[in-house]
Amino acid sequence: MNSPKSDLPNYKYVGTRSIRPDGVDKVTGRAQFGADVSLPNMVHGQVLRSTIAHGRIRSINIDKAMAVDGVLAIITAADMPDIERRMVPLGEQQADIRDVADNVMARDKVLYHGQPVAAIAATSLAAGAQALELIEVDYEPLPVVIDLDAAQADNATLLHDEQITMTMAGPVENPVPTNVAFYMPLAKGDVAAGFEQADVIVENSFETATVHQGYIEPHATLVDAQIDGRTRVWTSTQGPFLFRTLIAGVLDISVSELQVIPTEIGGGFGGKLSVYLEPLAVVLSRRCSRPVKMVMSREDVLRASGPASASRIWVKIGARYDGTLVAIQAKLEFEAGAFKGSPVVPAVMTMFASYKMEHLLLEGYDVVVNKPKASAYRAPGAPQAAFAGEALLDELALKLNMDPIDLRLKNAVDEGDRAVYGPAFGPIGLKQALQAVKSHSWYDAPLAANQGRGMAVGFWFNVGMQSSASVRINEDGAVTVVTGSVDVGGSRASMALFAAEELGVPPEKIQALVGNTKTIGYCDTTGGSRTTFATGLAVVEASRKAVIELRNRAAMTWELDVEQVSWQNGQAIDLSGSNPPLALAEITAKAGHTGGPVGGDAQINAPHAGPGFGVQLCDVEVDPETGYTKILRYLVVQDVGKAIHPSYVEGQLQGGAVQGIGMSLNEEYLYNADGVLDDPGFLDYRVPVASDVPMIETHLIEVPHPPHPYGVRGVGETPIVPPMAAVTSAISHAIGKRVTQVPMSPPRLLSLIDGD
Amino acid sequence: MSEMIYSVPASLTEAVQQLAVPGAALLAGGTDLLIQLRGGRPVPPNLVDLKKIPELQLIEIGPDSIRIGAGVTGIQITDHAELTSLMPGFVEGVGLIGSTQVQGRATPIGNLCNGSPAADSVPAMIAADAVCEIIGREGSRELPVGDFLTGPGRHCLKVGEFVVALRFPRPRTNQSDAYLRFIPRTEMDLAVAGAAVNLILKNTDSGPIVADAKVVIGGVAPTALTVDDAAQALIGTSLDDAALLAAGAASTAAARPISDKRGTAQYRKKIVAVLTRRAAQVAFDRAAQQLHGSND
Amino acid sequence: MAKNHVTASINGQQVDYLCDSTESLLTVLRDQLGMTGTKEGCGTGDCGACSVICDGELICSCLMLGVEATGSKIETIEGVADSDGLHPLQQKFLELAGLQCGICTPGIIVAAKALLARNSDPTEKEVRYWLAGNLCRCTGYDKIIRSVLAAAAQMRGEEIAVAGELTV
Numbered sequence A: 001m002n003s004p005k006s007d008l009p010n011y012k013y014v015g016t017r018s019i020r021p022d023g024v025d026k027v028t029g030r031a032q033f034g035a036d037v038s039l040p041n042m043v044h045g046q047v048l049r050s051t052i053a054h055g056r057i058r059s060i061n062i063d064k065a066m067a068v069d070g071v072l073a074i075i076t077a078a079d080m081p082d083i084e085r086r087m088v089p090l091g092e093q094q095a096d097i098r099d100v101a102d103n104v105m106a107r108d109k110v111l112y113h114g115q116p117v118a119a120i121a122a123t124s125l126a127a128g129a130q131a132l133e134l135i136e137v138d139y140e141p142l143p144v145v146i147d148l149d150a151a152q153a154d155n156a157t158l159l160h161d162e163q164i165t166m167t168m169a170g171p172v173e174n175p176v177p178t179n180v181a182f183y184m185p186l187a188k189g190d191v192a193a194g195f196e197q198a199d200v201i202v203e204n205s206f207e208t209a210t211v212h213q214g215y216i217e218p219h220a221t222l223v224d225a226q227i228d229g230r231t232r233v234w235t236s237t238q239g240p241f242l243f244r245t246l247i248a249g250v251l252d253i254s255v256s257e258l259q260v261i262p263t264e265i266g267g268g269f270g271g272k273l274s275v276y277l278e279p280l281a282v283v284l285s286r287r288c289s290r291p292v293k294m295v296m297s298r299e300d301v302l303r304a305s306g307p308a309s310a311s312r313i314w315v316k317i318g319a320r321y322d323g324t325l326v327a328i329q330a331k332l333e334f335e336a337g338a339f340k341g342s343p344v345v346p347a348v349m350t351m352f353a354s355y356k357m358e359h360l361l362l363e364g365y366d367v368v369v370n371k372p373k374a375s376a377y378r379a380p381g382a383p384q385a386a387f388a389g390e391a392l393l394d395e396l397a398l399k400l401n402m403d404p405i406d407l408r409l410k411n412a413v414d415e416g417d418r419a420v421y422g423p424a425f426g427p428i429g430l431k432q433a434l435q436a437v438k439s440h441s442w443y444d445a446p447l448a449a450n451q452g453r454g455m456a457v458g459f460w461f462n463v464g465m466q467s468s469a470s471v472r473i474n475e476d477g478a479v480t481v482v483t484g485s486v487d488v489g490g491s492r493a494s495m496a497l498f499a500a501e502e503l504g505v506p507p508e509k510i511q512a513l514v515g516n517t518k519t520i521g522y523c524d525t526t527g528g529s530r531t532t533f534a535t536g537l538a539v540v541e542a543s544r545k546a547v548i549e550l551r552n553r554a555a556m557t558w559e560l561d562v563e564q565v566s567w568q569n570g571q572a573i574d575l576s577g578s579n580p581p582l583a584l585a586e587i588t589a590k591a592g593h594t595g596g597p598v599g600g601d602a603q604i605n606a607p608h609a610g611p612g613f614g615v616q617l618c619d620v621e622v623d624p625e626t627g628y629t630k631i632l633r634y635l636v637v638q639d640v641g642k643a644i645h646p647s648y649v650e651g652q653l654q655g656g657a658v659q660g661i662g663m664s665l666n667e668e669y670l671y672n673a674d675g676v677l678d679d680p681g682f683l684d685y686r687v688p689v690a691s692d693v694p695m696i697e698t699h700l701i702e703v704p705h706p707p708h709p710y711g712v713r714g715v716g717e718t719p720i721v722p723p724m725a726a727v728t729s730a731i732s733h734a735i736g737k738r739v740t741q742v743p744m745s746p747p748r749l750l751s752l753i754d755g756d
Numbered sequence B: 001m002s003e004m005i006y007s008v009p010a011s012l013t014e015a016v017q018q019l020a021v022p023g024a025a026l027l028a029g030g031t032d033l034l035i036q037l038r039g040g041r042p043v044p045p046n047l048v049d050l051k052k053i054p055e056l057q058l059i060e061i062g063p064d065s066i067r068i069g070a071g072v073t074g075i076q077i078t079d080h081a082e083l084t085s086l087m088p089g090f091v092e093g094v095g096l097i098g099s100t101q102v103q104g105r106a107t108p109i110g111n112l113c114n115g116s117p118a119a120d121s122v123p124a125m126i127a128a129d130a131v132c133e134i135i136g137r138e139g140s141r142e143l144p145v146g147d148f149l150t151g152p153g154r155h156c157l158k159v160g161e162f163v164v165a166l167r168f169p170r171p172r173t174n175q176s177d178a179y180l181r182f183i184p185r186t187e188m189d190l191a192v193a194g195a196a197v198n199l200i201l202k203n204t205d206s207g208p209i210v211a212d213a214k215v216v217i218g219g220v221a222p223t224a225l226t227v228d229d230a231a232q233a234l235i236g237t238s239l240d241d242a243a244l245l246a247a248g249a250a251s252t253a254a255a256r257p258i259s260d261k262r263g264t265a266q267y268r269k270k271i272v273a274v275l276t277r278r279a280a281q282v283a284f285d286r287a288a289q290q291l292h293g294s295n296d
Numbered sequence C: 001m002a003k004n005h006v007t008a009s010i011n012g013q014q015v016d017y018l019c020d021s022t023e024s025l026l027t028v029l030r031d032q033l034g035m036t037g038t039k040e041g042c043g044t045g046d047c048g049a050c051s052v053i054c055d056g057e058l059i060c061s062c063l064m065l066g067v068e069a070t071g072s073k074i075e076t077i078e079g080v081a082d083s084d085g086l087h088p089l090q091q092k093f094l095e096l097a098g099l100q101c102g103i104c105t106p107g108i109i110v111a112a113k114a115l116l117a118r119n120s121d122p123t124e125k126e127v128r129y130w131l132a133g134n135l136c137r138c139t140g141y142d143k144i145i146r147s148v149l150a151a152a153a154q155m156r157g158e159e160i161a162v163a164g165e166l167t168v
Helices: A023-028 A097-104 A125-132 A148-152 A191-196 A240-251 A278-288 A298-304 A344-350 A382-400 A404-411 A430-438 A491-503 A531-558 A584-589 A646-665 A723-735 A746-754 B012-018 B033-038 B074-078 B081-086 B088-095 B108-114 B122-127 B228-234 B241-254 B265-295 C025-032 C088-095 C105-118 C124-133 C142-155
Strands: A043-049 A055-061 A071-075 A087-090 A093-096 A116-122 A136-141 A180-188 A200-208 A220-225 A231-235 A258-262 A292-295 A311-319 A325-337 A359-368 A451-460 A465-473 A479-483 A510-514 A565-568 A571-574 A598-606 A612-622 A629-639 A697-701 B005-007 B025-027 B046-049 B059-061 B065-069 B131-136 B139-144 B149-151 B162-169 B175-182 B193-204 B207-218 C004-010 C013-019 C051-054 C057-060 C073-075
Touching (some): A023 C088, A055 A116, A116 A125, A180 A344, A231 A240, A240 A278, A311 A382, A344 A382, A382 A404, A430 A451, A430 A697, A465 A491, A479 A531, A491 A531, A531 A565, A531 A584, A629 A646, A646 A697, B059 B081, B065 B108, B081 B088, B088 B122, B088 B193, B175 B265, B228 B241, B241 B265, C088 C105
Antiparallel strands (some): A220 A231, A220 A292, A311 A325, A565 A571
């Protein structure tokens, strides 16, 4: 197993399993999530959604609806600014603000079933619901473009008449209007020459379904637009500053008019990086001069908020008999939904990032279809890519009669190796993770009939970006830490631990809070596995500034030079030895006489995020008569850099793995031929339930990431990357046939077993 | 939302009167009704809640029959040790309706009256020869559960009538049952297909054999289907492989499934055979154990 | 139309409210009584976020009408802790990181409380099946199950291994 490096520092608080600062609120029901916030005199907003998947809006008549008692305002796209196209950063990705606006409210065309066409504010939900039924929308239906084939067929119906295929370098040569919005090649060496060197070649085509992030909390917002233009927006978001940018962009106003206040967030996984209700609520609130609350139903969430792209990936791998990879070629087609911007770019970049190779050609296609606009979903694009790439590597190992981990070890990247997408890796723990799985007690355990074992590797870049933190020390020596990073999975506990370690104060004396866009400096989104890395870095820097200030105050008290004062274990030490130590509380109690309140602020743009590698191992048992797959055992091993709060790191690994198990076995959007979702609820959109899964064993490898003072690298996204390949490889071995489609639901698996 | 008058009759007589209002609806557990109302089902003018009528809340186990009132919830049934030992298949079918939370409200009679082709409690009711006790303005009547349903969401109740109780013949000591369903997950799904098997065994020199059998399959036709050919395949056998295969094949042949989001017709036809075989084996083992026990 | 006047016991206190006959108990709790600890994740009984205990039975409050609560004894997440402090379940969820985002947590704690009232020594499998109606999308359930088992052990007066070490 892993042997921690002996030079790892010994921390007092970092690495402990402290109680999270927001914990008591969350176990007692006091925590306020999106739909829990209300204001006096509040009214209710609701959305009228498109009843067809593709068509032109001829007219919308609101007269009858306006006459309903209790209705205060009805808006359509005519009430929203007609804004220009412009790209804005969207967490790890970017978005065309015009597309965002059209997604929030359809203007001339509806592009998916469930797209908003009007919104209403009424004094009661019942009045609003009654009025919604009276809004008359006249559509001119258009043929529904439901999948990759329909979108790319000759003479395919176009979703956007003027859309041409773009690349990183601009439009393709001789562009024509098309549903293919983007083409992304990634080439290295000479792939044709590479295949000529291969002793063994394998190839296959893989498909993944449209899936949903499946956060349990539906989107919800409360907006109070003041007469003077100042507008407060409470919302469940992964990025209050991002939402400020998007709302301002859609409504063509200044960001400074908006105060976006993140509520507690009931899960996001990338799906709460998109605005849906907020701009509508702002316009409605302005119209009726009252606070407007809007809450999606579960059906709305599934029909009209961020699913993750369906994909089709063809891949071909050439290798030598000894397992050395010599050439890889792949074509990745991703559904973007109604507007361009699937995560096909990160899919291409991550697909074989874990391996060294000479010759490679990966080509990604971003294709629009009449489905809701795909939103980010935990390591966007990487799970689909890894499903194809890792499953085919598993096939290659079989063909070479080689242990699948040995095959990976033969080709795995290590420190100094250059990633296929460019940069050279620093210290990384991929090989340690592979070895940890290989030496795990059940890697060689015997399997019974109908059982199979599968493993796969996952990679995610992780990101840094901008963060702000404020550390304030109270008169009693307790500490308040404020950041702009929404806490979606316990990050406040980590922020408290960083401050605790730096200040030498026990974590229970540190209150870590999430600020809003007017109480803390700019912070990029909670996404990209960046919060503990980048916002953590901001907390460390802010804490260090506070420590400098504390040393200054002690030096002032002792009439010494600050260089003669050190900070240890929460107290100032006179290095000359002539004064007894001064505790934090003793310094801050007198802060009013020594220069005022003590604290530190940091605003940073964190470079050099640490890449994350993980390896997962899965045992399954298949019922050959029903096609049911039971997960018997599951192991997640990951290089986490440094686990600041090990419990929440393990939780990320376990949660990501189970989401991936869901994608592997049963989660999928089922559309009918009219482009209407047939399973818009948790009854038939089947996320794993508690009895579906075993305990998820975790094993943390800690290879510190040098650019971060505590060695942190992001951990949250990597664990969702390997499961589809690990689970389907296990199934493949159990049944003796390769699984190339997910979800491998029981009917599909039985068909595969029976050869139907 | 339209107006709806909620009423809570204290007696069957009151309930019959309140249900006489055109369009009036019954409320037992409400776990289907509330979802339907949310999904756009027209709001009934009157909603008559049966949960406060004392005689509807009873599970009565008599020497010849077992009676379960319309207000009895899933959890009352699954918690009932004697009922579970007498009709384990029926109880396991009831126990599969929804989550723990749904079990706390939902009633098997509601499950029956909702008329879903996939209703988990219904096949075992039919296999156990359960009878619906029905009351209405024109008095009482009885109807076998197997004749009660006429299609998805449709049943034989006339306006103003409702099912007061289910009555089962008390199983003999050499009798037992089993219900198995298939769902994609372990919980929380509606049955893709289900099979209930109710067996009466008799001892022979070479061990127990099936003296009488009833096989009922669910989720594979507009209503639960009694498959006589499957029962005939089991009768007279000790449940050897040939008998089981024949019973399964009979279920497949009888099934008239549709393809929908929960499974294809072909898939349902295949697995209903598997479920029939497996349920038959479980029922046989249970009855054999009783037979063995009663001989001691 | 006239609303229904309902008197019920909620977390041991007699409460009076007026509701439309079509309103769910969940809506009454959240929108009328300000008890927003009970969450709505689906409104169709598929997620368990709205779990409450009604007359001793675990239910989804989205699947019960507010008017049905007349005379009933309702227990919600707001009543799980008392002035003496947190319930052992709440304490174990904190110690063992049995929550990430926390939206499913109230429902899961209420559901687990109902389980432990019936079965003080459940197996892992029993906990998993009992909680199958409570969806959690963050944790993969592992630490939830461990938290419930650890709370049960503590309530039985037994010690149990620390986080990450527990084998069941």
